[in-house]
Amino acid sequence: MRPTLQDMANILNLSKSTVSRALSGDPRVAEATRVRVECLAVQIGYTPNPIAQGLATRRTNTIGLAVPCAPRSLSDPFYLEFLGHAGNAAMKAGYSVLLSAEEEDGAGAHSAHVELAGSARVDGMILTEPKIRDERVEALKRARLPFVFLGMTRDQDVSWVSCENRLGSAEAVEGLTRLGHARIACLAGPADQTASEARYQGYCEALVKAGIPLDLNLVASGDFTQAGGYAAMAEILERGNSVSGVFASNDVMALGAMYALRERGLSIPEDVSVVGFDGIAFAQFSTPPLATVRQPIDELGRVAVEILIELIRGDNQGPVHRVLPARFEPAGSAAPPGGGALR
Amino acid sequence: MRPTLQDMANILNLSKSTVSRALSGDPRVAEATRVRVECLAVQIGYTPNPIAQGLATRRTNTIGLAVPCAPRSLSDPFYLEFLGHAGNAAMKAGYSVLLSAEEEDGAGAHSAHVELAGSARVDGMILTEPKIRDERVEALKRARLPFVFLGMTRDQDVSWVSCENRLGSAEAVEGLTRLGHARIACLAGPADQTASEARYQGYCEALVKAGIPLDLNLVASGDFTQAGGYAAMAEILERGNSVSGVFASNDVMALGAMYALRERGLSIPEDVSVVGFDGIAFAQFSTPPLATVRQPIDELGRVAVEILIELIRGDNQGPVHRVLPARFEPAGSAAPPGGGALR
DNA sequence: TTGAAAGCGCTAACAT
DNA sequence: ATGTTAGCGCTTTCAA
Numbered sequence: 001m002r003p004t005l006q007d008m009a010n011i012l013n014l015s016k017s018t019v020s021r022a023l024s025g026d027p028r029v030a031e032a033t034r035v036r037v038e039c040l041a042v043q044i045g046y047t048p049n050p051i052a053q054g055l056a057t058r059r060t061n062t063i064g065l066a067v068p069c070a071p072r073s074l075s076d077p078f079y080l081e082f083l084g085h086a087g088n089a090a091m092k093a094g095y096s097v098l099l100s101a102e103e104e105d106g107a108g109a110h111s112a113h114v115e116l117a118g119s120a121r122v123d124g125m126i127l128t129e130p131k132i133r134d135e136r137v138e139a140l141k142r143a144r145l146p147f148v149f150l151g152m153t154r155d156q157d158v159s160w161v162s163c164e165n166r167l168g169s170a171e172a173v174e175g176l177t178r179l180g181h182a183r184i185a186c187l188a189g190p191a192d193q194t195a196s197e198a199r200y201q202g203y204c205e206a207l208v209k210a211g212i213p214l215d216l217n218l219v220a221s222g223d224f225t226q227a228g229g230y231a232a233m234a235e236i237l238e239r240g241n242s243v244s245g246v247f248a249s250n251d252v253m254a255l256g257a258m259y260a261l262r263e264r265g266l267s268i269p270e271d272v273s274v275v276g277f278d279g280i281a282f283a284q285f286s287t288p289p290l291a292t293v294r295q296p297i298d299e300l301g302r303v304a305v306e307i308l309i310e311l312i313r314g315d316n317q318g319p320v321h322r323v324l325p326a327r328f329e330p331a332g333s334a335a336p337p338g339g340g341a342l343r
Numbered sequence: 344m345r346p347t348l349q350d351m352a353n354i355l356n357l358s359k360s361t362v363s364r365a366l367s368g369d370p371r372v373a374e375a376t377r378v379r380v381e382c383l384a385v386q387i388g389y390t391p392n393p394i395a396q397g398l399a400t401r402r403t404n405t406i407g408l409a410v411p412c413a414p415r416s417l418s419d420p421f422y423l424e425f426l427g428h429a430g431n432a433a434m435k436a437g438y439s440v441l442l443s444a445e446e447e448d449g450a451g452a453h454s455a456h457v458e459l460a461g462s463a464r465v466d467g468m469i470l471t472e473p474k475i476r477d478e479r480v481e482a483l484k485r486a487r488l489p490f491v492f493l494g495m496t497r498d499q500d501v502s503w504v505s506c507e508n509r510l511g512s513a514e515a516v517e518g519l520t521r522l523g524h525a526r527i528a529c530l531a532g533p534a535d536q537t538a539s540e541a542r543y544q545g546y547c548e549a550l551v552k553a554g555i556p557l558d559l560n561l562v563a564s565g566d567f568t569q570a571g572g573y574a575a576m577a578e579i580l581e582r583g584n585s586v587s588g589v590f591a592s593n594d595v596m597a598l599g600a601m602y603a604l605r606e607r608g609l610s611i612p613e614d615v616s617v618v619g620f621d622g623i624a625f626a627q628f629s630t631p632p633l634a635t636v637r638q639p640i641d642e643l644g645r646v647a648v649e650i651l652i653e654l655i656r657g658d659n660q661g662p663v664h665r666v667l668p669a670r671f672e673p674a675g676s677a678a679p680p681g682g683g684a685l686r
Numbered sequence: 687t688t689g690a691a692a693g694c695g696c697t698a699a700c701a702t
Numbered sequence: 703a704t705g706t707t708a709g710c711g712c713t714t715t716c717a718a
Contacts, residue, residue, distance in 0.1 A: 002461070002463065045461075047458075047461060047462065049398075049462075049463045050462055050463065050464050051394060051397045051398050051403065051463055051464060052398055054394045055394050055395055055398050060394065062441075065442075067430075077420060077423070077625070080420070080423035080426075083423075087410075087442055091455070096441055096442070096443075096459075096464070097441070097442040098405075098439055098440070098441050098442075099408075099430055099439070099440040099441075099442060100439075112434070115390075116439075118345070118388075118390060119390065119392075119393055120345065120392045120393065120394055121393050121394060121439070226624070226628060255625075255628045256628070258628075258630075259628055262630070281569065282420070282598075282625055285569060285598045285599065285601070285602055285629070286628070286629065286630065287601075287605070287629065287630040
């Protein structure tokens with residue numbers, strides 16, 4: 001059995017309180033006893049039981065991370081990268097990370113997140129994929145648990161960290177128009193997510209700026225997965241459109257789209273230019289490397305954790321809104337129409 | 344405040360014990376009272392506090408997942424996919440997943456895993472990246488916590504789930520020799536991991552079988568990252584070797600290697616064939632699609648959780664060893680030397 | 687079938 | 703500077 005505080009107290013002929021204080025660095029315990037306590041702790045390998053601590057203090061030093069729901073799921077590289085950075089930031093701040101994965105049927109996904117929030121097992125939550133009308137918000141507020149979204153929420157008194165979705169998308173599409181593209185397809189995200197909306201707006205904005213009329217035939221929605229990007233691209237091509245550029249609302253869909261294009265004998269960027277959004281590590285290694293709007297994924301993770309911890313500690317009442325820059329990064333997948341090289 | 348068991352008891356004029364029993368489906372509580380209790384629970388939204396339950400029962404219904412250490416980290420698609428599947432399996436079985444990420448400096452990574460094990464916050468652990476000589480094993484045994492490795496361990500009384508690393512690799516390299524390749528490079532993994540060893544053995548085995556002498560000039564080690572694969576490939580080429588095939592010990596390194604090859608004007612598969620190992624989703628979308636040895640990542644996740652839960656419940660004393668199949672899957676990145684098409 | 691009481695291991699007033 | 707005493711919310715003997 002693991003030694004307990006009581007064991008320590010018995011051995012040292014002290015009370016539990018004193019031992020507890022000594023261990024937590026309480027200034028009103030004698031230097032000498034503090035040393036004795038610490039030595040013994042090391043000797044017998046005592047470490048406090050976080051469960052018991054949690055029950056006593058009502059703090060768990062754990063943050064919940066609500067990973068996205070099906071179909072996107074945890075396998076999306078963007079979320080995995082985010083998870084990694086947020087996880088590291090949390091650990092560094094002394095917090096553990098409890099995952100709230102989706103349930104099998106997808107339907108219960110949201111309730112799983114909400115359930116975790118109500119379970120007293122976490123001090124706060126990071127949520128992903130904010131919906132335009134997100135039912136989780138109400139439930140979370142009711143649970144009086146600090147939380148922060150990765151992505152802008154409609155509700156203004158909710159904290160979030162996001163990136164310049166609209167601006168970044170506009171820049172990307174402008175990049176295409178500048179190269180001389182006019183028939184630019186848009187692979188939008190799911191209609192119910194705020195990120196989809198913002199990125200689509202950026203697309204439209206850039207078209208307006210370039211004097212290109214919006215052609216809804218060139219727009220299709222995907223679900224932010226490779227398969228979704230593939231299907232959306234295929235759909236647009238099936239409609240009989242000729243396309244010279246594609247703006248995909250995330251990198252994963254862009255990669256799926258590239259696949260669909262090649263399947264039809266189109267080469268990239270000679271026949272069609274493709275740009276994505278996110279800046280996932282993998283996109284650099286596609287052939288050709290994917291032009292994309294880079295989000296600072298590491299910083300998004302760090303800032304999300306930072307905000308959440310402030311909210312938890314009460315250092316900040318919230319709501320906190322942070323927008324990080326997203327910049328268009330040209331790469332081999334985007335070139336002038338007809339195959340001119342871009343450098 | 345969340346309602347407690349006491350609240351429930353007060354309202355119903357029952358004792359905590361009875362309410363607790365009713366909720367846990369204890370057969371010796373009257374049907375009528377059970378119904379009353381359940382109704383009230385729903386009405387006032389009572390859910391048991393898992394922390395308190397944990398303290399009382401010494402079970403947390405949580406499993407710890409020790410994600411790999413730097414430099415591979417959580418961003419490796421293979422681990423992310425694994426994490427997703429294992430996470431889903433765990434949730435389905437009623438367990439939460441607590442992440443034990445690496446620490447910033449990398450050095451403390453192992454101790455972070457071990458620390459979690461000793462913290463009484465998890466009922467068991469899934470560990471990844473077994474080392475040939477893995478210090479964590481001793482510490483975990485001492486903590487008397489059930490655990491299972493993803494990957495074979497040297498220590499035979501440790502439970503693990505793995506795939507046919509050696510056989511799969513041999514098949515892959517044999518695939519290359521059959522196509523007519525003789526100068527086959529090997530991008531090995533870090534020397535201290537069991538998986539690296541097994542896959543390298545498979546490579547050697549296939550060479551022997553094909554009567555090709557092992558040329559150490561064609562072997563270099565990478566760290567299982569893209570950058571590592573890139574560097575290892577570059578190193579082999581810098582040595583002045585002519586290479587017609589490459590076996591990379593994982594997909595991510597294979598993708599990095601493809602990059603290095605192309606940078607030197609070599610095309611795939613016309614000039615060089617490349618095969619990887621893992622079968623990550625992304626590899627299908629590379630250009631050309633990556634030939635690889637497919638591990639059943641989903642099943643690895645499920646089985647790891649399954650074994651761990653058996654160990655936790657005591658249904659099985661362990662050690663349990665499960666080897667899942669790994670099959671070579673030809674694809675566009677592997678073709679006969681000189682550019683013949685493979686179909 | 688139900689209740690009373692004693693913990694699980696810790697923290698935090700409130701004494702001394 | 704240290705000890706005493708209650709809990710935190712739950713499960714689980716042991717009684718009734």
